Amino acid sequence: MLAVAVAKRLGEFGLDMSFDLDDGTTLVVVGESGSGKSTLLRLLAGLQEPDSGTITLDGKPYFDRAAAAHVPPWERSIGFVPQDYALFPHLTVAENVAFGLRAAGTGDRETRRRVMRSLEQLGVAELTTAYPRTLSGGQQQRVALARALVLEPHLLLLDEPMSALDLNTRRSIRTELRRILDSSPCITIYVTHAPAEALMLGDRIAAIEDGRVTQIGSRDDFLRRPQSQYVAAFLGVNLLHGRIVERRGASSEGKSLVRVATLRGEIWCSAPQDDSGGTDVTLTIAPDVVCLSRERPVDGVGVNAMQGRVIEMAPEPPRGQRMLVTIDGEPVIVAEVEREVVAALGLRTGEMIWASFDANQVQCEV
């Protein structure tokens, strides 16, 4: 188990976080660049020292300001894979993987056995005598993982391990990485800013904003109850906070139609029957349920419509067949529509447009 409660000041920037992780968990840390993700990894690795707090792994205090304890990186049971892998350029693949075992004073025969096993596990055994500069990005990543995992660390730190790979490699390696992480018993902390990686690899997800953990929880927590505009935007959903102002009878599945006052006007949605009397709700609207039209949609119970200026249009995924259209307002509304729709509407940025969606397509959480 890993228990972290640390604070660190770096000039203007302040980091202050605490969280616990159970054995075998993969925590995916998401956040914008400069939010403190990499600093967190460096603190855990012992490459930087926190100003205050404690870091404890499996009951062993790695850092404790009060007890003046700071275990140096080379005595921590960690594995660290930096952003562009940092394979030692003067060593072959096998020598890179053997580096940690040699430094720890492991015998030659044992070292060779473990290096081979590790390279085989990661499917790069044929690269033993190659030098890093001759490897592809994906191969480098596997070797870097082998170099870290061969030491059987209790905590594995991965700093945006996909960012140096091209899109296709990323997609094919994600599943593979999931398998590798599942098969190693260590706690993994995985830093990224790709939503797909977060949702696919994270048993738990933590959002970091400006040096603080703003949300930590399961995949479902994040999709159903994003707790900040950043998280919602990161996951690609629209997020609105509001207050129930009207309830209209019960529908079939224990839900009732409610009218919610939000910053973007009143929105109809179906909410679970709730006896607690709570009226503050969080609405999430997936971008692909939002329709666009030039004319105001026909009014009616259960139809939500709002007008706004188009401020951005971008293909999603990059060079894909769908477009993400961002509509101005507080907060902005994002619609994901087919390219043909945009073409048929003759839509350009700066123009006014109507966005609409059905009440039963709004996720409502009390």
Add this chain to the structure above:
Amino acid sequence: MRSFALRFVVAIAIAVLLVILALPLVALLVRVSPGALWHYVRQPIVVEALKLSLLTSVIATIAVVVLGVPVAYLLATHHFRGKRLVEVLVELPIVLPPTVAGVGLLLAFGRAGIAGRILSAAGISIPFTTLAVVIAQLFVATPYFIAAVVAGLREVEPRYRDVAMTLRATPLHVFRRVLLPIALPSVLAGAAMSWARALGEFGATITFAGNLMGRTQTMPLAVYSALQTDLDSAVALAVLLILFSFAILAGLRFAPWGAAIGGKERNARGRRR
């Protein structure tokens, strides 16, 4: 019009520099025939000077490497109070007139010098010995080595050090197995530059070690001595020194690791892979 003026200025500068830098070399080289060179090379004064020069400069270079590597490591990787001052002190011998260095060495290690008094009480006298030649060479050659190695170590990206430390490697292990091997081209280049500088050392040697044939008379000193009596043997010695220096510099440029000294761009490209 402006481009014509610019070309004119550049052409003049090149011509003047060629005359000053290249003409003396040409003058020396055309003065002796290979046969005459071979004749003079076998003169005792030349043989003795050549042997002494090789011996002292190799010992001095080994000492520079052994003593310089730890200092370069400290300067390249650590921050401490007074670091700037240490850097200036280490660089000083590059700009100091060698005779000044010689006088300083004399005042430090001479019979009445600060350290010399203690040494002579122990029965050791350094000035005017072969050891003095080595010390003089060490004094003038060290800065070239340290400058090259500090630059080389700073070029090694910190991420290698970081990741090595997370792989159970203590700072000493990181230095021996990661920093030094990656910076090896700079270390070799620095050592070669130091060797060349030690080989050519004159002012500090003649001041601190004197000009005794077979004991302290290195090649440059022999050239100077020969000049007093026999111009031709001086020229032969000088040509020999030129060939030596040329071989060292050419080795630096054309060796596999030679780019470290002249071609930072090649290193940079190598890193980006």
